[in-house]
Amino acid sequence: xxxxxxFEETWEALDAxxxxxxxxxxxxxxxxxxxxxxxxxxxxxxESIMGEMGANRARIITIGVESGIxxxxxxxxxxxxxxxxxxxxxxxxxVDLSDSxxxxxxxxxYLQVQGVEASYFKIMGTKLIAGRFFTDMEDEEAANVVLxxxxxxxxxxxxxxxxxxxxxxxxxxANFTIIGVYESQAGMSSILTSYMPxxxxxxxxxxxxxxxxxxxxxxxxxxxxMELVAETDAWVQKHYHLESSEDHRGQYxxxxxxxxxxxxxxxxxxxxxxxxxxxxxxxxxxxxGIMNMMLTNVTxxxxxxxxxxxxxxxxxxxxxxxxLESVILCITGGIFGIVFGYLGSLAVAQLAGSLLAxxxxxxxxxxxxxASIAIATGISILxxxxxGYYPARRAAKLDPIEALRYQ
Amino acid sequence: xxxxxxxxxxxxxxxxxxxxxxxxxxxxxxxxxGELLSIMGPSGSGKSTLMYIMGCLDTPTSGSYKLExxxxxxxxxxxxxxxxxxRIGFVFQSFNLLPRATVLRNVMLPxxxxxxxxxxxxxxxxxALAAVGLPAEYYDHRSNExxxxxxxxxxxxxxxxxxxxxxLADEPTGNLDSATSRLxxxxxxxxxxxxxxxVLITHDAEVASWTxxxxxxxxxxxxxxxxxxxxxxxxxxxxxxxx
Numbered sequence: 104x105x106x107x108x109x110f111e112e113t114w115e116a117l118d119a120x121x122x123x124x125x126x127x128x129x130x131x132x133x134x135x136x137x138x139x140x141x142x143x144x145x146x147x148x149x150e151s152i153m154g155e156m157g158a159n160r161a162r163i164i165t166i167g168v169e170s171g172i173x174x175x176x177x178x179x180x181x182x183x184x185x186x187x188x189x190x191x192x193x194x195x196x197x198v199d200l201s202d203s204x205x206x207x208x209x210x211x212x213y214l215q216v217q218g219v220e221a222s223y224f225k226i227m228g229t230k231l232i233a234g235r236f237f238t239d240m241e242d243e244e245a246a247n248v249v250l251x252x253x254x255x256x257x258x259x260x261x262x263x264x265x266x267x268x269x270x271x272x273x274x275x276x277a278n279f280t281i282i283g284v285y286e287s288q289a290g291m292s293s294i295l296t297s298y299m300p301x302x303x304x305x306x307x308x309x310x311x312x313x314x315x316x317x318x319x320x321x322x323x324x325x326x327x328x329m330e331l332v333a334e335t336d337a338w339v340q341k342h343y344h345l346e347s348s349e350d351h352r353g354q355y356x357x358x359x360x361x362x363x364x365x366x367x368x369x370x371x372x373x374x375x376x377x378x379x380x381x382x383x384x385x386x387x388x389x390x391x392g393i394m395n396m397m398l399t400n401v402t403x404x405x406x407x408x409x410x411x412x413x414x415x416x417x418x419x420x421x422x423x424x425x426x427l428e429s430v431i432l433c434i435t436g437g438i439f440g441i442v443f444g445y446l447g448s449l450a451v452a453q454l455a456g457s458l459l460a461x462x463x464x465x466x467x468x469x470x471x472x473x474a475s476i477a478i479a480t481g482i483s484i485l486x487x488x489x490x491g492y493y494p495a496r497r498a499a500k501l502d503p504i505e506a507l508r509y510q
Numbered sequence: 511x512x513x514x515x516x517x518x519x520x521x522x523x524x525x526x527x528x529x530x531x532x533x534x535x536x537x538x539x540x541x542x543x544g545e546l547l548s549i550m551g552p553s554g555s556g557k558s559t560l561m562y563i564m565g566c567l568d569t570p571t572s573g574s575y576k577l578e579x580x581x582x583x584x585x586x587x588x589x590x591x592x593x594x595x596x597r598i599g600f601v602f603q604s605f606n607l608l609p610r611a612t613v614l615r616n617v618m619l620p621x622x623x624x625x626x627x628x629x630x631x632x633x634x635x636x637x638a639l640a641a642v643g644l645p646a647e648y649y650d651h652r653s654n655e656x657x658x659x660x661x662x663x664x665x666x667x668x669x670x671x672x673x674x675x676x677x678l679a680d681e682p683t684g685n686l687d688s689a690t691s692r693l694x695x696x697x698x699x700x701x702x703x704x705x706x707x708x709v710l711i712t713h714d715a716e717v718a719s720w721t722x723x724x725x726x727x728x729x730x731x732x733x734x735x736x737x738x739x740x741x742x743x744x745x746x747x748x749x750x751x752x753x
Contacts, residue, residue: 108622119610410606413567414668415595415623417588503567507602 104420113427116400127396128436130389131486135440135479136447137382139471141375143448146470149371153364159228162188162322163360164332168343170354171314179342180318184334186326191223192301192315196308198274200258200295214255214274215296218304218315226321229298234268234283242300247307249274250283255295277307328359386482389436390490397429397494408498409506418499425498429491430484437483444479445471512579514676514707515541515564520573522559522730533559535730536573541676541709546702548710548718551727558680560727561711565598565678566590578675595623599669603681605661607653607668613639614649617668624672638667641704642697659690666697670706677701677708683717695720 117124153160164187166172166180177190196216223229224236237248249272251259256267264284271278279299287296299307301315320335322328336357340346345354401408408421448469456467522534533556541547551557562568563575566582569590575583582593599620607616617635626634639649642663648656653664662682669677679698683691695717698708702722710721718724726738733741 104622107628112622115610115615406606407608410602410608411619411623412591413565413594413600414620415591415672417591417623419588420623504562507567507606 104416104423109424109427110431112424113431116404116428117431120400123396124432124435127392128389128432128439130385130392131433131436131483132389132439132443134382134384134386134389135437135483136444137385138379138482139441139444139475139479140447140451140469141378141382142475143445143469143471144451144467145371145375145378146472146475147448147452147467149367150470151467152367159226159321160360160364162324162328163226164320164322164328164335165356165358165360166190166318166320166335166339167316167356168339168354169316170343171316172318173314176342177318180335180338183342184331184338186323186331186334188321188323189222189226190318190320191220191226192218193223193317193319194218194301194304194315196304198308213295214251214259215294216249216274216304216308217296217298218301218308219298219319220301222321223298223319226319230286232284232286233264234281236283237300242302245302245306246300247277247279247303248282249279249297249299250285251281251297252285252287252295254287255297256281256284258295275308328361332357332359386486390433390486393429393432393486394490394494396432397425397491398497400428401425401494401498404498405501405506405509408501409503409509412501412503413507421499421501422495425495426488426491429495430487433483433487433491434480437480440483441471441476441479445469511543513540514543514545514578515539515709516574516576516579517564518574520560520563520570520575522556522563522568523571532730534563534570537727537730537732538573539725539732541707543707544702544705545723546698546708546710546721548712548721548724549727550712550715550718550724552713555727556730557711557713557727559730561678561680561709564676564709565600566593591623595620596672597675599672599674599677601662601665601669601677601679601682603684605653605658605665605685607661607664609652609654611653612650613644613653613656613664616653616664617671619668620672634671634673635667638671639664641670641701642667657690658686659693662686662690662694663697666694666701670701675707677706678711679708680711681713682710683712683714691717 168176172192174192177192181187181190194217196218198214198216200212200214221237221239221242229236232253234250236250237246240246241248251267253264256262256264259272260267260270260281262270267281267284270281272281273279322331339355339357343355411421412418448471452467452469517537517539520534520537521532524531524533537556537560549557549560559568563570564577566577566585567590569585570583573583574581577593577597580593582590585593608619611619614632614635617638618631621631621634636646636649639646644660644663644667648660653661656664662685666677666679666682669679682698683694686694698710699720702708710717712718724735726733726735726741728738728741
């Protein structure tokens with residue numbers, strides 16, 4: 104029997120029991136939809152977190168020292184440890200906007216300010232929507248320039264990104280010129296963020312006496328990141344004389360963002376496996392439904408099986424025909440499940456976004472990748488084979504004479 | 511000319527709960543090419559068992575069965591399936607058509623298990639339907655939309671479609687009225703005249719009278735007409751003696 108004949112015969116048989124077939128695949132639809140919804144949402148959360156980590160995330164190293172890091176320390180690090188493409192000191196501050204705001208108390212009455220060096224944007228792969236980044240010269244001069252995210256631009260100037268560039272805004276007690284607008288961080292659109300030159304941040308926002316506590320470095324592409332972390336770790340211990348300190352581990356930290364990425368991936372994977380295990384219960388129940396329907400099919404079609412055998416069908420032809428019916432049922436269930444699962448993940452993401460918007464959560468975009476579709480389809484086929492095999496073999500083993508006599 | 515069927519000393523013993531039951535006891539039969547033969551017998555005489563063995567749905571416990579000179583008594587299930595697909599056509603009392611399939615698809619069914627491409631299958635099915643005189647307007651009807659006579663003609667067309675060496679018909683008129691039965695028997699005569707070999711299984715003497723030759727089967731033994739008459743006479747006198 105040719106492949107096309109199997110499909111035609113299968114379609115004819117399933118079409119004859121359309122209602123029953125659709126009801127039977129519900130279990131598979133629900134199971135696959137649950138898996139796809141979970142995968143989509145978890146993928147979305149993961150993408151969101153990775154987005155925040157920036158495009159160069161795999162090469163980023165964070166150096167934190169409790170006693171503070173000075174520019175001269177960074178110069179020394181660059182000389183001692185080979186492998187950094189760029190390093191930027193960073194400092195964090197905040198500006199309360201509620202004085203000029205009518206909605207004091209809400210999340211957008213606070214502007215996060217990060218003082219960074221010009222190289223920071225290259226390290227983090229920050230994406231500009233309009234304007235430009237500041238220069239080393241502007242950092243050196245502690246120029247009153249600021250880069251803001253889209254949301255902050257809107258909040259501070261009431262204008263869109265393009266128009267906000269060049270506008271002057273008053274922060275604390277100085278006027279700053281917006282020189283660039285960048286994309287809001289994925290998933291965090293309602294938190295207002297900004298960057299200004301490291302020295303500007305120190306001088307204008309009253310942190311003159313406070314050094315940076317964190318530096319962000321970008322490993323060269325040809326350098327092994329973990330090796331660079333180890334070298335930097337050794338340098339920090341030596342440079343800050345921490346080797347002899349009893350609890351020196353608590354006084355500094357050198358870590359690759361890759362470790363955080365791995366942790367996030369590992370946590371997400373564990374969560375996904377757990378959710379998939381829960382969803383697979385529905386798949387097993389769905390599979391039992393398929394088996395039940397196929398056994399009913401075999402019983403109802405005993406005479407047909409006898410006839411087919413009398414007309415020349417081999418046992419393997421009968422096995423393949425019934426197995427294909429079960430597999431096609433499951434694949435159909437899988438396709439519906441993928442569609443409903445994706446729609447479900449969009450709905451859940453939407454709901455979560457609207458519920459958590461006030462908490463500064465900008466929502467996530469569910470991810471439906473080819474791998475998920477392939478796995479869902481594969482699982483469907485597998486269920487079809489596992490739960491369809493027994494009924495198919497039972498059909499194939501029927502004695503044609505007994506089957507023809509069956510009333 | 512080589513006979514289509516050569517059976518020698520066929521025994522078929524079923525094991526029913528540990529008790530051997532003899533369905534056939536040394537049946538020997540030869541059927542010539544182009545012959546229309548009827549096998550007559552009452553219920554339980556072994557005629558269905560004989561038909562199943564002739565149709566390669568069952569194998570004898572002992573004895574030899576040659577179909578077109580090929581010994582089929584010791585073949586595997588798959589080999590028997592291939593023989594059925596290529597050399598045998600079945601016609602059943604209850605038609606056994608697939609109700610959800612069209613007439614054309616029902617007739618093409620045996621060809622699904624052979625090597626022919628779809629186009630050729632359809633051509634063959636149309637020719638077979640034309641041979642049994644079913645008008646083309648019925649080809650796309652579902653089989654459950656047809657009358658009993660039309661259904662049996664579709665079943666005969668299905669038996670013809672793979673151009674078999676042998677057509678086996680099990681009580682082909684059993685579910686039909688006498689006018690329709692006549693039409694079906696005329697179809698068999700026409701096919702016989704075209705060179706087909708047909709074996710009819712029946713318990714109806716009227717049907718048997720249409721065939722070239724009739725063999726009787728009782729308690730697993732084949733009887734000639736004379737032996738059958740003697741058996742009936744003896745049985746009749748026995749009955750009279752009891753009354």
